[in-house]
Every structure is written in C-alpha cells, then in structure tokens.
Amino acid sequence: MATWDGKTRGGKTGYGIFIFILKHFNISVAYFVLRFVAFYFILFAPKAFKSLFYFYNKRLGFGFIKSMTSIYKNYFKFGQILLDKIALMAGKDNIFTYDFTDEVHLARIIEENTGGILISAHVGSWEISAKLLSRLNGKFNIVMMDAEHEKIKEQLSKVAQNKKSTIILVKDDLSHVYQINEALSNKEFICILGDRYIANNKTISHNYFNESAKFPYGVFYLAARYHVPVLFVYAIKTKIKHYKFFVTTPKYYDSGMDSTSIDETVKIILDEYIENLEGILNKYPDHWFNYFHFWDGTK
Amino acid sequence: MTREEIIHQINILFVDEFEIDETNIGLSSNLLDVLKIDSLDLVDLVVIIEKKFGFKIQAEDMAAVKTVEDFYSFVIDRVDQQKQTGGLSI
Numbered sequence: 001m002a003t004w005d006g007k008t009r010g011g012k013t014g015y016g017i018f019i020f021i022l023k024h025f026n027i028s029v030a031y032f033v034l035r036f037v038a039f040y041f042i043l044f045a046p047k048a049f050k051s052l053f054y055f056y057n058k059r060l061g062f063g064f065i066k067s068m069t070s071i072y073k074n075y076f077k078f079g080q081i082l083l084d085k086i087a088l089m090a091g092k093d094n095i096f097t098y099d100f101t102d103e104v105h106l107a108r109i110i111e112e113n114t115g116g117i118l119i120s121a122h123v124g125s126w127e128i129s130a131k132l133l134s135r136l137n138g139k140f141n142i143v144m145m146d147a148e149h150e151k152i153k154e155q156l157s158k159v160a161q162n163k164k165s166t167i168i169l170v171k172d173d174l175s176h177v178y179q180i181n182e183a184l185s186n187k188e189f190i191c192i193l194g195d196r197y198i199a200n201n202k203t204i205s206h207n208y209f210n211e212s213a214k215f216p217y218g219v220f221y222l223a224a225r226y227h228v229p230v231l232f233v234y235a236i237k238t239k240i241k242h243y244k245f246f247v248t249t250p251k252y253y254d255s256g257m258d259s260t261s262i263d264e265t266v267k268i269i270l271d272e273y274i275e276n277l278e279g280i281l282n283k284y285p286d287h288w289f290n291y292f293h294f295w296d297g298t299k
Numbered sequence: 300m301t302r303e304e305i306i307h308q309i310n311i312l313f314v315d316e317f318e319i320d321e322t323n324i325g326l327s328s329n330l331l332d333v334l335k336i337d338s339l340d341l342v343d344l345v346v347i348i349e350k351k352f353g354f355k356i357q358a359e360d361m362a363a364v365k366t367v368e369d370f371y372s373f374v375i376d377r378v379d380q381q382k383q384t385g386g387l388s389i
Contacts (some may be wrong), residue, residue, distance in 0.1 A: 174337075182356065
C-alpha cells in the first residue's frame with residue numbers, strides 16, 4: 001500500500017494566480033476559473049485520479065459516470081476550500097456564513113477546564129476549523145508533521161500568532177511528546193489528524209468503507225492514555241459560501257494501565273472515529289482529500 | 300526518598316516497563332537508545348514518572364536530558380524541589 005509521502009501538492013504559481021483574482025475581482029470569479037483548473041487536475045494528476053476513482057467506485061459503490069463526476073466535484077470542492085482559506089487570511093470573513101451549533105460541546109469542556117483531544121482528518125477544511133477554535137477560550141495545540149508543505153506551515157503560523165493556538169511539530173527527537181504531555185497536563189487541547197501516518201510509525205488496521213486501511217496508532221494511543229475528553233471535529237462546506245462545524249459530544253475513554261487494556265481502548269476509539277468519519281463522508285463524499293491509495297489491498 | 304532510592308525506582312521502571320537488562324543501563328548512554336523506545340513508549344515513560352514521583356514534566360526541562368544520568372539528575376532535582384515546596388511541583 002502506498003503511504004502518504006509527507007508532502008502536500010500545490011504550486012506557488014497557482015496560488016499566486018488565485019490571489020491575484022481574489023484581490024482584483026471576487027471569490028465568485030475565482031470559483032469560476034477554478035472550474036477549469038479542476039479539469040486540469042483530472043487530466044494531469046493521475047495518481048490522485050486513480051485513488052479517488054477507487055474511493056468512489058470501489059468503496060462508495062458509485063457507477064462509472066457518477067465516480068467520474070464525483071472526482072470533478074471533489075477537485076472543485078478542494079479548490080474552493082483552498083480559495084476560501086486565502087480569502088479568510090485576507091480578512092474577507094464576511095463572504096461566508098457559518099453554523100457553529102456544535103461548538104457547545106467544546107465550549108462546555110472548556111468551561112469545565114478539562115482540556116481534551118480533538119481528532120480530525122483530511123476531510124473538509126482542517127484549517128478553517130481553526131476559525132471555530134478562535135471563537136473559544138481554550139488553548140489549542142495543533143500537532144502536525146514537520147514534513148508538511150512550507151506554505152501550510154506558513155498559513156498555520158498565522159493561526160499560531162493568535163495566542164490561543166500553538167503548533168507542535170512532530171520531530172525525530174520526540175520532543176513533541178513532552179509538549180503534548182505538558183499541554184494536556186495544563187488542561188489545554190491537542191488538535192491532531194487521525195488519517196495519515198509516516199512510514200515506519202506504528203499503525204493499526206481497521207475496516208474503513210468495508211476494506212482494511214491503516215491508521216496512525218499514536219493518535220488513538222494518546223486518546224486512550226490520557227484521561228481527557230476526546231472529540232471528532234470537521235469543518236464541512238455545506239453550501240457555496242457556508243460552512244458547518246461538526247463536533248461530536250466529548251467522550252472519556254477509560255483504560256487500565258496495562259498495555260492490553262490500552263490497546264483495547266485504542267481500538268474502541270478508532271472504531272468510533274471511523275464510524276463518525278464514514279458518516280460524514282457518506283453525506284459529503286466530495287470532501288475526501290487524501291489523494292493517495294488509502295487502503296491495504298491492491299490498487 | 301534518597302538519591303539512591305530514586306535511581307533504584309527508575310531502574311525498576313526501566314526493567315519492568317521497557318524490559319531492559321539492568322546491567323545494560325550505562326550512565327552516559329543515550330536515554331532513548333538504552334530504552335529502545337519510540338514516541339508511544341516515551342508517552343508511557345512520562346506518564347508513569349509523573350504519577351510515581353508526583354511532579355509535572357515540562358517540555359523545556361527535557362531539552363537538556365539526553366543520557367541516563369541526565370534523566371536520573373532531572374528526576375532527583377524535581378523530587379528535591381517538591382520536598383522544598385511541600386507538595387506537587389508544576
């Protein structure tokens with residue numbers, strides 16, 4: 001199975017063009033141009049195309065034509081979300097509307113001063129989820145891999161300039177472990193993605209859309225090891241200029257101190273994470289943004 | 300708890316939790332190499348040490364902890380601080 005190579009696609013020229021459009025026109029014009037760019041990626045991103053086709057055709061059971069149109073819609077959605085991020089960074093908040101109904105789950109545990117672990121995925125917009133976090137009084141620590149693309153770190157560094165957020169980079173010297181531990185000890189929040197791992201890291205396999213796939217064991221181990229509330233969080237673009245934040249009810253997972261108990265708890269958390277993730281994607285299939293072969297079986 | 304008792308407790312932890320042969324624990328050895336631990340094991344080490352000795356580990360404190368001896372000294376210092384403050388040291 002191909003693993004994620006630790007890099008994120010996206011050229012600076014492309015970004016530059018869309019920034020120009022956003023600056024001199026508006027986001028609707030940018031969306032219009034994007035319609036053609038989405039076709040470009042269908043033709044010139046064969047690995048991504050193949051992985052998406054597999055997802056829609058084999059895993060979601062879409063027919064050939066629906067799979068093809070779904071791929072186009074996926075690229076278009078992904079592009080829109082990237083444009084929205086740029087617009088937000090440029091201060092154009094008033095373009096969009098938001099449904100923050102679920103934030104009550106997060107607000108409650110902030111008030112209870114428990115800290116917690118927020119687990120998301122490359123579904124919807126993780127970065128726009130930061131907008132939800134900025135509304136709340138908690139301290140959030142965003143855990144990310146050092147290998148991610150520099151411009152994503154740059155964007156997130158702007159988030160981190162808000163004193164409510166800090167970035168914790170996963171490093172070979174394992175210093176991130178101490179930072180995560182300290183954050184949770186201080187009743188802060190750890191925000192982490194549960195759908196990618198780097199080669200040689202421990203993984204755990206689980207059925208995902210009816211076929212075995214690997215997930216990063218460490219993410220769910222943290223959730224099992226520390227007795228703090230765990231929530232699954234997604235920001236989904238439900239309409240052309242509207243986002244809904246999905247936040248699950250916080251849940252404590254009790255595990256004993258022995259490795260067998262913790263392992264069982266890891267499986268329970270992963271089970272619930274996947275159930276929630278599948279639910280989100282069954283409803284919003286154009287929000288799946290892992291453009292590599294995700295499953296254990298042959299491609 | 301004396302310095303020797305603290306070191307003994309840490310060595311018991313190394314042996315029981317990480318299945319290390321105590322004779323292989325050298326003072327100048329790199330801590331992570333000796334324990335042959337990954338990030339998940341390090342989570343366990345941190346959580347167990349905090350619980351056993353009753354203090355919170357701050358990330359910046361661990362930057363200077365490289366060897367087994369560094370780790371002993373770190374824990375001994377924190378336990379001493381705790382005695383002086385009379386309770387849980389943060």
